[in-house]
Amino acid sequence: MSGANASHINTPDNTTETYFDFTEENYERINRILSKYPANYKQSGIIPMLDLAQRQAGGWLPLAAMDKVAKIVGVAPMRVYEVATFYTMFNREKVGKYFMQLCGTTPCMICGSEDIKRTIENHLGIKDGETTEDGLFTLREVECLGACANAPMIQMNDDYYECLTPKTTIELLEACKKGTPPPMGKWGSLPMNGQVSCEGPQGKTTLIEEPKAPPLREGGFSSFEKVDPATVKVHMGYGTYEETAVKAE
Structure with missing residues (x-):
C-alpha cells in the first residue's frame, strides 16, 4: 500500500529556500482560527492552518508552508513537521488536481x-x-x-x-x-448508482422528520455572540475568571 516518505526530500520547487506566504484572505482566516484559543495556546491552530496552507498550495504542503505555520504559532518547525507527517490528510509531495x-x-x-x-x-x-x-x-x-x-x-x-x-x-x-x-x-x-445517500431499495424508512436539537441550557453560551476563550473554564465551573486568567498568564 502506498504511503508518503517519512523525511523531506528536496525537489526544485520544494526546498528550505522556496518562498511561501499566505494570501491576505487566508491571513484573515488565520486570525479567526487563532481567536478560538488563548494567546499562550496558539499551537492549537496548527492543524487547521496546515489545511489552509495545503489548499492554497494546490493540495500539498511545501516545506516553506510548514515553516510559515511554525513561525506564526511561535513553535520550532519540528513541532509542525511532526503533525504533518503523522496525519495522512496532509500531502508533503505534489498530488494531481x-x-x-x-x-x-x-x-x-x-x-x-x-x-x-x-x-x-x-x-x-x-x-x-x-x-x-x-x-x-x-x-x-x-x-x-x-x-x-x-x-x-x-x-x-x-x-x-x-x-x-x-x-x-x-x-x-x-x-x-x-x-x-x-x-x-x-x-x-x-x-454512483442513482440512490440517495445510504438509502436502501425501499427508500427512506427512518428519521422521516427533521430531528429537533436539544435546547441550550439557560445562562450558557447561547447568551454570548462571541466567547472569550479565557472564560471557558469559568463557565465549566473550574474557578473564577481572575483565577483562570492568572493561570493563563
Whole structure:
C-alpha cells in the first residue's frame, strides 16, 4: 500500500529556500482560527492552518508552508513537521488536481474495490501512489474512509463517490478529464448508482422528520455572540475568571 516518505526530500520547487506566504484572505482566516484559543495556546491552530496552507498550495504542503505555520504559532518547525507527517490528510509531495483515495478495507474489498483499483490503473495508466503525466490524477489506496454502507468508494479531493462499478468509475474519470465532475448530492456524497445517500431499495424508512436539537441550557453560551476563550473554564465551573486568567498568564 502506498504511503508518503517519512523525511523531506528536496525537489526544485520544494526546498528550505522556496518562498511561501499566505494570501491576505487566508491571513484573515488565520486570525479567526487563532481567536478560538488563548494567546499562550496558539499551537492549537496548527492543524487547521496546515489545511489552509495545503489548499492554497494546490493540495500539498511545501516545506516553506510548514515553516510559515511554525513561525506564526511561535513553535520550532519540528513541532509542525511532526503533525504533518503523522496525519495522512496532509500531502508533503505534489498530488494531481483530482486526488483519489481508494478505500481498500474489508467492506470495500468484499464489494469490489480491487476491481475499481484495476479499472483506475488501466484507464489512467498509473499505479497506486502515482500521478498521471498531465498532473490531473493521483491514486492512493487508503484504509477505511467510513462509507462502508456504500462500498466500494473513493474520496476525490473533499468529495465521496460511492457505490462504484468499473463502468461508473470510468464515467467519473472521463467527466473529471472534461473538468465537469458530477455534482455532490444533498448529503455531501454521491452514490454512483442513482440512490440517495445510504438509502436502501425501499427508500427512506427512518428519521422521516427533521430531528429537533436539544435546547441550550439557560445562562450558557447561547447568551454570548462571541466567547472569550479565557472564560471557558469559568463557565465549566473550574474557578473564577481572575483565577483562570492568572493561570493563563
